[in-house]
Amino acid sequence: MKIAIYGYGNLGRGVESAVRQNSDTELFGVFTRRSPEKVNPVFPDTKVFSAADIVNYKNDIDVLIICGGSATDLPEMTPALAADFNVIDSFDTHADIPKHFANVDKAAKKGGKVAVISVGWDPGMFSLNRLYANAILPDGKDYTFWGKGVSQGHSDAIRRIEGILDARQYTIPVQAALDSVRAGENPELTTREKHTRLCYVVAAEDADKARIEHEIVTMPKYFSDYDTTVNFISQEELDRDHKGIPHGGFVIRTGSTGVDGGNRHVIEYSLKLDSNPEFTASVLVAFARAAYRMSHRGDCGCKTVFDIAPVDLSIKTREQVIAEML
């Protein structure tokens, strides 16, 4: 199965590595909107092509993994490419998924291709766990917690404040809230009660730190609804201690069964990830396998993680997974 990467940032680099971990996948190459000669792939034998030329390779690529941003890249890229390629993306603007689905579905059906959108861990594996848990426990309550992990969007928001040279923001679930949910107490949790925000900030030498801290903790949407801690550190400390992109989280559903609803159950799925983009990339490659198989069976159109039979994700045969994993 020949996989190509369209868009080459952290996620694309993650796919480049993940393809090598699967013996049935091979990397055709990376397509970039930059000048190909200016891109340095992780592995020296990775071929780099210009994104403008991609249609020339439509018969050479089995699945194209589109590694663009959800804000402006994917809403354009995925429908445009789905007419010529089986594609996977990680579109993660939850509210806009139905619209994106419709656009991609139209293109993929026109081209007779399979497109799987919103693949990753949230949306993706977390979505799957919400669906499974809801199907099993109709009478219950859902909770999703994120972290401890780096939020790129919040880090970017901080960096735009005057006097800040660099910054890293961590989203952290509140332990007491997690404990209460797991104990089946069905708490009603406010935004503030679920997560805290922790910021590491490198300020310019002459910057007013009190003003910076005030601007961060009162920033609407991003921080004002949370308990936020701001730590000022040096660029050296930031580079040394905070260069990773960890993330993770918890999807929990609690529910009851029985004659009088007297028996309680807790279903929990959690992820603890050293690298958010590399894990997302690994999920993308597994779903690329499924897209390839579905396309070979003559299926087409836009799919989500909900439409994919789990067996299609595995490198093993149906007989093997039944014998070894069931």
Add this chain to the structure above:
Amino acid sequence: MKIAIYGYGNLGRGVESAVRQNSDTELFGVFTRRSPEKVNPVFPDTKVFSAADIVNYKNDIDVLIICGGSATDLPEMTPALAADFNVIDSFDTHADIPKHFANVDKAAKKGGKVAVISVGWDPGMFSLNRLYANAILPDGKDYTFWGKGVSQGHSDAIRRIEGILDARQYTIPVQAALDSVRAGENPELTTREKHTRLCYVVAAEDADKARIEHEIVTMPKYFSDYDTTVNFISQEELDRDHKGIPHGGFVIRTGSTGVDGGNRHVIEYSLKLDSNPEFTASVLVAFARAAYRMSHRGDCGCKTVFDIAPVDLSIKTREQVIAEML
């Protein structure tokens, strides 16, 4: 969707309750090998039929949930019934699943019916999580822990010892082992290092407790490979404190990604269940929905949880799950 229950023990009673929690399912009735008039269903309006008459109702039942034991019931029942009904079972003898699958597949294909075997939480939800995690992290290690929960098989084994009037056995995961796995230490764990066994025993008045304890802790297969604690209690205490059938467990996969495998990830799925049979029954009903839909689409043959697209488990439409859960 009309569901019928075949076999009426704890699991059948769980299904009887679970069907009422789903607005798209309705209970046709219970089929029993006992005299129907001797069976008292949980809900007074539940109809009870003789198992011998079931074929007379083949056009009235959309899905039959077979609630028999894996040792002798299901290997006979499921292939026999799959020729006339869409069926679900919870066959859980892992080593014999391929053989059971082949038998059921032949019958279901002959009858043009859908049969889903080995549905529940292990096999079932735990199997799904093993498959998803393996597909995402090809370079990694799997761990499954069970408990804290009641093992019926181990409780039965104890009760066969002379001088024991009643008993209840709990399987308990070793916290240190769980912690080590979660920390990504990739431990190699022996049977003894993963679980302990805790027994509550009601002994006859004149019984030799030292002999009983020795017989339990040295019992091959069941206890000799574990650290086992035996507590002698009264029948009143057993009835008061140990009448529930809780269970649960953990499926964990740890793996690495990146250029040099330098980034580590932990995927964990866990269940904490007040009632093992009621939770299993809830999983069975969700997969009955999928069997019904697959049958309506003209599919047939034996399926496992690996073959079912998650969307088919949900009471919601595809559009709803995309908008609300993705």
